[in-house]
Amino acid sequence: MKARVYVMLKNGVLDPQGEAVRHALGSLGFDGVEGVRQGKVIELDLAEGSTEATVTEMCEKLLANTVIESYRVEMG
């Protein structure tokens, strides 16, 4: 089974990379891009029967730095 973890900088934490992407989109002529936030997706290939609680624990311990990042887990 698979789990997918989305890690994003928390709202209120400046994302300089997202800002750079926003500027680049503006330079390409894409008007109206008011904000860009860049995060990461981590796919986990898990043994059958693994629980969302375990993946959440993985996020808390390693996959996200909860000082600056939030995460969301999708199972299956």
Next chain:
Amino acid sequence: MKAAVIVFPGSNCDRDLAVAFEQAGADVTMVWHKDTALPEGIDMVGVPGGFSFGDYLRCGAIAANSPICQSLIKHAERGGYALGVCNGFQILTETGLLPGALRRNAGLKYICRTVGLEVASADTAFTSGYSKGDVVNVPIAHHDGNYFVTDEKLAQLRDEDRIAFTYTDNPNGSVADIAGVVSKNRRVLGMMPHPERAADTGHGGTDGVAMFRALMDQFATA
């Protein structure tokens, strides 16, 4: 003073840090990241700069979960001293021994140059060789040195006089110009600038020497 310097795959300032400790008169042991225990009787653990584990996932995240870091956390909890420089600072925040986190530089560029640092607190074993308000010149070399703490935590750091160094001209977007902070018991310092690269006339500057000497004095009088 007995110091241990941890070596991770990708550390590249480990020997520089060891030399700076040695030149101040410390006995230094290098410790591999897979070791599960620090040598007996260690006073100070140096967590060096570099790119531990290739900065994969987040700078310092994998290193912070390596076997030796469990011993480092226990050492700090026992009241032991630790100095984390650059990637070492990132690792110390990832272990939770120091508050906050280091984000990508606001200008997105890797910055390698000497910067001015103001000594924001001389009331630590690391900075007692300086006076509060002194400006020293120390090199930085990082891509992810943009220090973040919440407003609430920043207020706490200020109340507890835990900001050790601030940049005179903020190069990376750090909150409140912060370049280095200490733990609540003031025995763990993390800083992005490299005092070990300003520790010999051959480096082009010696403003970092006072830190290593002050640490030696601390243990000589203890």
